[in-house]
Amino acid sequence: MFAFIIRRILQFIPTVIGISFIMFVLLNVLPGSAALMTGGKEILSPEIVKKLEKKWGLDKPFHVRYLNYMVGLAKGDLGTSFIRGDKVRDIIGNRLWPTLKLAVAALAIACFIGIPLGFYSAVKQGTWVDTVTMVGAVSGVSMPQFWSALLLMYLFSVVLRWLPTFGYGNGDLKNLILPAVTLGIGYMALLARTTRAAVVEVLSQDYIRTAHAKGLSVLFINGKHVFRNTMVLILTTIGMQFGSLMGETVVVETVFSWPGIGSLMVDSIFLRDTPVTQGCIMLIIFVFMSVNLSVDILYSVVDPRIRYD
Amino acid sequence: MSFSWKNIKRRTNLLIGSALVMFVAGMAVFAPLLAPYHPTEDANILYSEEPPCEQFWFGTDIQGRDILSRVIYGSRISLSVGLFTQFMNSVIGIFMGLMAGYFGKWIDDLIMSITNILLSIPTLVFALAVMALMGPGLINVFIALGVTNWSYTCRLTRSQVLSAKRLNYVMAARALGYGKFRIMFNQILPNIMGPILVISTLGVAGAILLEAALSFLGLGVQPPTPSWGGMLAGAREKLFTAPWISIYPGMAIFLTVLGLNLFGDGLRDLLDPHITQQK
Amino acid sequence: MKRMGLGLVVLALVLGFYSADALAVRNGGTFQWIAPYGISIDTLDPAATSDDKNILVILNIHRGLFGWDAKNSTYKLDLAESMTADDDGLTYVIKLKDAKFHNGRTITADDVIYSYNRLADPKKSFASSHLLVEIDGAQAYLDGKADHISGLEKIDDKTVRIKFRNPVDPGFQLWRYGTAIVPKEAAENEDFGSNPIGCGPFKLQKWTKGVEIVLVKNPEFYEPRKPYLDKLIYKIMADAAARDMAFQAGELDANLLYAAQYEKFKNDPKLSKHMMEVPEMFTRAVRFNPNFTLADGRKPFSDKRVRQAVNYAINRELIVEKYAKGKAYPARGFLAPTTPGFDPDCMSYEYNPEKAKQLMKEAGYAKGFDLTVIAGTSTAYGAGVVEAATPFLKEIGIKVTIDKMENAVLYQKYSDGEFDAAIASHSSGPDPISIMYRFHSNSPRFKQRGETSQKIDSFEQIIDLAAATRDPAMRLELVKIANDILTEEAVLWFYNYNKAVIAYQPWVHDMEPVGVEMMYQHMDNVWVDETSPRANQK
Amino acid sequence: MTNALLEVEDLKVHFPVRKGLFQRAQTFVYAVDGVSFQLNKGETLGVVGESGCGKTTTGLAILNLVRATSGKIRFKGNDISEIAGLPVPDQMRIRKELQIIFQDPYSSLNPRMTLNKILHDPMKIHGLYPGSERQDRIEFILKKVGLTPEQGKKYPHEFSGGQRQRIGIARALSLDPQIIIGDEPVSALDVSIQAQIINLMVDLQEEFNLSYIIIAHDLAVVEHISNRIAVMYLGKIIETAPVAQIYHRPQHPYTRALLSAVPIADPRAGRHPIILKGDVPSPRHPPTGCGFHPRCPECSIDCDIKPPELRSLGKEHYVACHYA
């Protein structure tokens, strides 16, 4: 097992280098310069633009910049933001917690509603419960996030006035509900469908028939045998979802003015603030990779057949 | 899995799915006949933001253009983006998947590490960066979405090839002297098209949502071309004064994507022998 | 040329504003205000930014020698007690009011000199450093040729002498908040941008990045009895739809309206009573590139008649009413109505498609030509406006293709002159002469854009003369003439002036319509009565 | 006998098991561990053994469907152990001569190809029976395996298990090979269908003078169809002889146990089988010396030290046991 973890971490490094190179090239080739964007409505004169670009080291040749960046990355220094002047680490740091809160809440909705729904509709296959859940799940997956966000916001904030409208507030739960639900719907639907497929497959296995032949009650069989085996099957989906969740929150964060990593990344792309964008990407990849690794490790814990040597 | 009509009939989601998709495809093909006005030419600023009335069933947008016509013509953009990008994704994905699955060893490792990289970068962000590089425009959207999203198809193809490789008729083909590529393309590929078709259908749905998100963030097709995502982006602030501007394009995206997803699910049930026995 | 009494509108509006407030001023309460321009505030260091999204907060924490007087739409003395000009018209002696920084230290002339030298420090290359170029020796210091600004001299603790290199009005040079006076002991350390010490009416209490900035009352503010409010909270909200709902739900005390909301508020009897509008000093216009050559080699925009035809062809009043939902003032010329020297009866182009066609025929473009217009993503002055204008230009044969792009790319192409025509928002105030100087051939902006600007000799003579005269009344006359030349030459397609609109809750009083930028609200004047839900919130 | 049609000499197939930090192959699965035998023209060699003894891997190695680790395979004298390296025409010529029939009728046919196409393709690749001659050849083969030309247009899922096995045989015959390897050709069929296929294969052998290598775990079927038998255990041949000697005078204790374990369809038989202790050891770490010694009832002194060589007992009867 230990050798496996080391190997996975070693595989981590070329991927991170690969991604950082691709994104570094892509972001630095974009037309338009960050300097122009510091002027707000005023279009700055060329001297100021040149001075700023020299200050940020944008005048050095490409490979020198890339090497400096990678050396910095190795030392854990993500550089300073062109537009904001602060250290990238701090900017990302205080935006990490809102995104994590949103991601965890959305995933919680997905897991605590999606999985039971999927489980129940698979066990009650063919009944109206099954059809309703699955049609609901398909609709959830098909809903464009920004449209559902606006509908929810309109319904709950203005018409019913139950929930606050704008973004983060001082971080209390009330503000989290709407964005988390909007983000969660898609993932809940996906999880319901995956769980249903997994349960259907497990129910058709021979060992379930053996369990029935042993005279065990349906509740016991579903609770112990079916549930445990289903969890193993859907573990990857949950891992994949949480891994990619960090990057998928862009649209929801924009509509709800939620100060997260997703909207920060898109804003920095528009403002050509490369160090911040690059920093966000590194964070997202780090989360994605570590979630995948922990899912694989969890696998060997849950499923004795899987032995990493 | 016989394809008798009785067999298809009971596939409700396949039916509803294909009905919706046919409806949107019809809308795209017969747009000039169906649309009461021209989506970009008939723009009369006097009728800016008229609510749905007898003259404009879906009302007008801020430029005074009939929203029903733009929704109808918008189907062309969304479907072409969906179909074309997924076609590119599938072609690249299938080719890479075949190579990785059939040859294995270092080719497999190389392709797998590439897909690892592509999968870890969020698709929307990668597409945004590519769009920012090339600037808005339909062809650019094709490229941005067509080149970044083939990892899923590649992984699925690879796993299907790995299992098909061990089947007896493939071994028999090798014994009969079939060449590598003949085995890949006329022995293995036709038999794994089922699952690939399913994931491609769901891929089209995904591409349409992505294009809408891109336009929503301001990097979709060039104005005044009507794209559902673009219409939605513009209408965001107006949700309270002119909600009809955003409701109808949003509904259009939702129904199209729903249709494609239902069609994909129905296809999967039809092709998956396991499900057919039990129903 | 129609003599529409625009001026009357401005006057009526300003008067109407004052009559309503006979109530007695009340102290205390919390004000929920907004920071609408972007998803985060970058820095609160006045020198480090020239972006309005930061300055609208900074101006309530820091103050400079001069400030902006919204009522008379010109500069006013702020920290400066008095200003006397020497005979050569270049040097000014300024006496300071007795005022304290938030850390309790009284402000002296040394602080003024330190603040200006810090702003122009070549090593830091601050975003607002260009504001001091007119001070003698500042450019040398900026270019690293000197180690401080020579034109600044301390006479005694409370007076300082400033020498300018050209005969300029110091107020117009130094009113911007980038030139605010900051204490050396605080400004030196690294995180000054995150916890600022200034001399303004409010002090920073808490800043949750990307969420909100909470300011509290500075009890020793140099203006007696001000500020009235105990606490001022800036909610960072980029999305207009979310802001609008917050305002309607009563969670915001005032809100900057977008075009969509403006129409709803205007038609609402209750809401329209608590709204204030002002023409901001931003003129939205399409810039023609005289070197734009057609396939057959002709350069349409080098011919004045084509440029005039475009101005006659497009019905800007209808576009303003229908597209901008009335949230703008149709443009009469380059200078904004609130810019000193604006003549309400100046020449302007009314919608006259026949004349436009006739001018096109005279210029030899009866069949028109194809034109690509580059445009940004803004709703007020981006691709949307060009889309609205397209049908009108089709009438006179100009077939328009829109090349919408990100603002970063637009600004790049705009400053490199890579366009046939481009729509953008041009600042047109507050100092009329320096703002119109961009059309003068030897101004850096003119050269910077290659030959994409039209050289007009008569205009250049008038502007040079105006710059030289010292009599204020005579300067304004010359400014009016220069503005009319620009209009007659139709250097741009004049679309509109931005109408900034703030809606405020009934319990809010004494907010002012600020022409230079609506969000530059001096919150020390503002107060809330008992009916506010936050009347007694500390 | 040098003029044997097929000679296999010390064939070894070891699958590496990758472990450790850098996935180096530390241990191996010794699937086939030194197998040698010969096959003459028109002869049927039966290969029997329990699952995991390497009989299928041996068959696949001969056909180059699995890479042999070492050892020589000669067909009519020329070496065919590694045909991948040879130029394509040579590969084709060798491929033509050796064909295979599989156990599972459902996965041995490409579901997307009609019967005609299944037979047509191989001929096209090898350029045999050009033009109209090809259709006649196909109809001839179909008749030979008991199928009608009309069924040519049908797809595999429209046939029963037995019929599919006939198609598999037809496909093998399409290139008129000299050797056909049957990997459990009838094990997946019902008893009544099994008899049809066995009789068919015997008839075809006589008519086309084919040589068979029949791999199966059902000893009765193998006895019926083979001339010579090879019994395999843990990747090695432990006994080989003409069929009568194997069934009536088995020398190796494992062969004896194997024969005694087969249930006889006669209630009066009243046999008492030799019950072996434990399970077949895993080919990943085979026991020392003779592979069978942990389970051998007659195991004695150096069985677990020196691996026994295959030695002759006369009349072509070979056995790999110190005490046989």
Place this chain on the structure above:
Amino acid sequence: MTELSNRTKRPLLEVDHLHTSFHTFDGVVKAVNDVSFAMNTRETLGIVGESGSGKSVTALSIMRLLKSPPARIEKGRILFDSIDLLEISMSRMRDIRGNRISMIFQEPMTSLNPLFSVGNQMSEMFVRHQGLTRREAWNRSVEMLEKVQIPSPGKRAREFPHHMSGGMRQRVMIAMALACDPEILIADEPTTALDVTIQAQVVDLMMKLRKDYGAAILMITHDLGVIAEIARRVIVMYAGQVVEEADVISIFEEPRHPYTRSLLKSIPKLGDASTHGRKRLQEIKGIVPSLADLPAGCHFYPRCPHADPICRQGEIALEEPAVGHRVRCIRHAGL
């Protein structure tokens, strides 16, 4: 009710005119039609038949393990100790399953849940049926593993199914089935997936346990050899029907039904070919009939060497020409 032969007390299990069919989209598949037989205590009854003959479906119908949407027990009764298993509630049925009637299946590799240890899955039986605590149940499980000759049962109980070979797992299944000392053990092709030597071990174990536990065994297989060895009475099924029933000797030595006769002739017997030279096996022509559209009259008609048009008129009844020997063929006498 079938006419009972001269048994003194009531049979342990009576299957009476059982009809089970599958309602799939391609039509109704009559897997079991009109099957009747009886089983006494401590008796070993063998059911032999080819695939699709309905032998497994019969067993699953007795245990009511068939999934109801496609499968449906049309009519018939299954009397067990004077209880009709088809009428009682599912909860009462579950008390009987594993406790009084238990079953083992063909595929040892997939019949055990890979995620739980062998001991865990064993002790479930004791907890469910005998209310033992987990500790007691675990000890009883280890004892059972020892009874089925599994070496070092204590260690093995903690292991997972994938650590064991096919033979070992089948022994675990047997131990699990016999845990609660059932009256009937149904074995559905228990040896088919095993190698010959392992098969011999399992058959030997079952015969030994039959003495210790006294459970009646319903042995279902297509291997006539296994039937000859283990069964006392044999039922031959074809296309969902019982075509012949007799004691094991009569079946092998005086088979009356044409199908049984040609079946016995078509299988190669060990030692025959090498002694009397290779002669052609006697084939049964044609293919197994599809249960969706069964031919009228005798289902074996298309493949029967003695077929005669009268075989196609109406249903063929099960006659009992000799005591305990029943056959469903109207021309059996003349053969």
